[in-house]
Amino acid sequence: MHIGNAYAALAAWLGVRSRGGKLILRIEDIDALRVVRDADRWIMDDLHWLGLDWDGDPVYQSSRLDRYRQILDALRGMTLDDILTRDILRLTAQTGVCPDLNVGPHEESPLIYPCFCSRADIRAASAPNEGDGFIIYPGTCRRLSSAERNTRIDHGDRHSWRIAVPGRANPVGTIVFDDEVFGPQRIDVGRQVGDVVIRRSDGLFAYQFVVSIDDFDMGVTQIVRGRDLLRSTAIQLWIRRALESVSPAQTSPATSPATAPIPQFAHLPLVDDLSGKRLAKRDRALDLGVLREEGVSPERIIGYCAWMLGLLPQPVPCRPSDLLDGFTWNIIAEHRNDHRCDTQDLLR
Secondary structure (H helix, E strand, C coil): CEHHHHHHHHHHHHHHHCCCCCCCCEECCCCCCCCCCCHHHHHHHHHHHHCCCCCCCCEEHHHHHHHHHHHHHHHHCCEHHHHHHHHHHHHHHHHCCCCCCCCCCCCCCECEEEECCCHHHHHHHCCCCCCCCCCCCCCCHHHCCHHHHHHHHHCCCCCEEEECCCCCCCHHHEEEEEECCCEEEEEEHHHHCCCEEEECCCCCECHHHHHHHHHHHCCCCEEEEEHHHHHHHHHHHHHHHHHHCCCHHHCCCCCCCCCCCCCEEEEECCEECCCCCECCCCCHHHEHHHHHHCCCCHHHHHHHHHHHCCCCCCCCCCCHHHHCCCCCHHHHHCCCCCEECCHHHHHC
């Protein structure tokens, strides 16, 4: 873990413990080739050292592959229109007004479809996009006929799997949520996100897909992470709508569409290095293991993170429990600027 991970972990811990909730430790280890041996043990050791506890046993995504396959198979049997119809009925019940169904085409395409495009193909066909560098898929393979898709699969053409989203300006394709830090969000998934990969061409399940299933199955009510994932929240909520349409026999025993809560989201300002680049695992200077070897105490780390969150006027040493009284997301929302972290601040 680095200082940015500790910063996010502290915010998540405070958000849960201040409400008397339970904290889940989830190890995202589905990409076996990139998993560092004993990384899970190091993470848990760092969290213990910082005084950030969790409830129950850690959940390893690598142990849930059968569940991800089950959901993928269920969604393959659905069309995009299945989700849109359900959402139209929901919106009509909530507002008393039926959305204009003449906006955009009627969409009976498969909800999940194979994509044969390479990354170079996608870059060449995509318009430049401002902001976070998110490349929106132009929908090339979505327009293929069933016969064309089946022929290419039968020929052994390499492919990933994508989930379709509503077309641009479709009223049910606008995802709305309130973020505890950055306020009301309104994202048109057709225009701002596009059809995303949920299973890669190498067979690995994609992050957006598995975390959506995990959050749904586990009844997660609060999600805390960096502001760079604000747009990802929209596609995860879209995947969640698809999960709500899966038959009860295929939903998790722990939850159901009727009981699965929509999570509370809190996206945090980012922690960068002195040059303004986002912290990465390869940046060893702000790695907790290195800081521990330099004699930095856990209280100093917690105090520094609390200061970056706006919870303390100065980065003075403290314990996580010292910050519980009076904790609210409103305090963090008043300090939305990204932070530049200097190793020397922690070593002084």
